[in-house]
Amino acid sequence: MTAAQSAFQHRHAAHCESGVAANLMTHHGIALSEAMAFGLSSALSFAYLPFVKLTGFPLIAYRMPPKSILKGVSKELKTRFHFETFGDPAQGMRRLDELLAQGRVVGLQTSVFWLPYFPEDMRFHFNAHNLLVYGKDGDDYLISDPVAELPQRCASADLQRARFAKGALAPKGLLYYPEHIGSREIGADAIRRAIVKTVRIMLGPIPIVGVRGINMLANKVARLDTSEHSLNYVGHIVRMQEEIGTGGAGFRFLYAAFLQEAASITGIAELERLSERLNEIGDGWREFALKAARMIKGRERFDPPLLAGMLRTQAGREKEFFQALKRAVA
Template sequence: MIIKDFKPFNGQHCETTATGSLLYQLDINLSEPILFGIGEGLGYIFWNMKIMDFPFIGGRVKPDILTENICKNLNLKLEVKETSSIKKAWKNVKSNIDKGKAVGLKLDCYHLDYFTNKIHFAGHYASIYGYDDKTAYLNDTNQQGRDARTTLKSLELARNEKGPMSSRNRSYTICKNGEQPDLKKVIKRAIHNNATDFLNPPIKNIGYKGIHKTSLEIKKWFKTSKNIKKDFQTSASLMERGGTGGSLFRNIYRDFLYESAEITGSDILFKASEDYGEIARLWKNIADLFDEIGETKDLNDVNQASEILIDLSEKERNTMEKLMNATIDESI
């Protein structure tokens, strides 16, 4: 069973790509930057645990929250199903596809046949729009080929994997829930909520405080790493090529602000887009330095990266404060 006239979403980031393809079925056609922005998706986290090979640097909100925010802000009904039963998990998906409704899936990409870089990451998303006796048909990101196929067995393993960011065979569908709200108002609310969250992190390794903390933590990481080349270069790759759109999602948020400025006619958003353009370039510098650190193992490169992170913390704080204040006083 393959859904006829299924329109694959063209995206760089897995969750916006999966959710965007479900919205296409509802005749909601929004760009990836707009989806990311109204999903209040920009964030930051420096996460380090003893069980991890090296620290994780993330640039977005927690998995699942992005889609929840998109549906909340667009007045859509999100139906999520989780189960520990493999049999029931497949039934939840199959029943929707048989009715012509695509389904969003949360997966560990390690098990998917079309992934060539085999690392465990249980926070990956794709939508499924068809199946046969052996194969599942998925819409994934451009980087993964967009029109992807994997065996039903590999899909089962990917959905049922345990570990950080995993869920119990999570699947979701979206349907309309009444009238669509005014996009200008949605954009304003989403920017305000995202900025407020970024400026008020509950712990010091999140938001702009987390960026500043990273400036200190990378020096400790450099000293204690058992494999500097692998650790720093893998981290650089995740920042630039791990479905972030480059510069740790800052390119996507820059584009969201620019498109939002065009929609609203706001000069404030045009300026904020320019600011995030500069911020994105600095994050690209961080990734380049991490690559260089992997090759040279030079402490000077670490110190340079640390200084840029301090600057980034301040620049992102300032820009988010302007956005938060602008959305309070009706400037946009």
């Protein structure tokens, strides 16, 4: 391992892509927190996509699509990333070895299912996971997976399989690293722009996105019958919200952390108060998850209209919140 690689610092993060972006930029000398990477790239969102199916259930996303954090961070920090994909797995592995030998820390897109260090029950076929490789020891790659508390190791055959998994969002061996960093400062303007963009997404006119998307999902939940399938549907919503590396409450707590940092950089004190308020809205999402889990466990009667009501309350609170956020940065 080169000196640069041994200086690499692994930091535990809530979400893979913001964690990778933060750890990679920090490695290159720009102090970037996960929350700042997340907020600066306007990654917070809500989308209910009934036409994209995950194991038979609609995709419910609490953030923007994969790669938007890397793109957003690179835009605001005027950083040029080098992205490379491969048709031939062997070549993709050779190229990774080459870059590691040059002393680089390399970002990879992988499937979750084929990574052996993931807990068995968490291994699903999700292809847009991000991690960093910071060295190689014999046949093992040294891996900084931001959602893992400590650095991990992965044998080359397993890593190859994870990098070249097929299916939706297939990574095709994607690797990346920053080639040129243009700006080392996170300016107040960039932060304000990022917040305005998030407000626009959350209060936008598309019925399946933002606050309107939450209401749309509420309407769908209100129409559920009390069958096993409906219980699975509700479990799926909670899983998307709490389980898939969100930092809790569908990224709401993470964005609250960003608003706090934003307050100190921009000097807009109101953002500090709004961070508190979003923290409380996050607690509302957790109450929804708890209620749903109790119904799944059979401790409470399964009552879809009640859950739909909770979702509508959340939609209402988020609507008011993002309107206030818009005024704060205007």
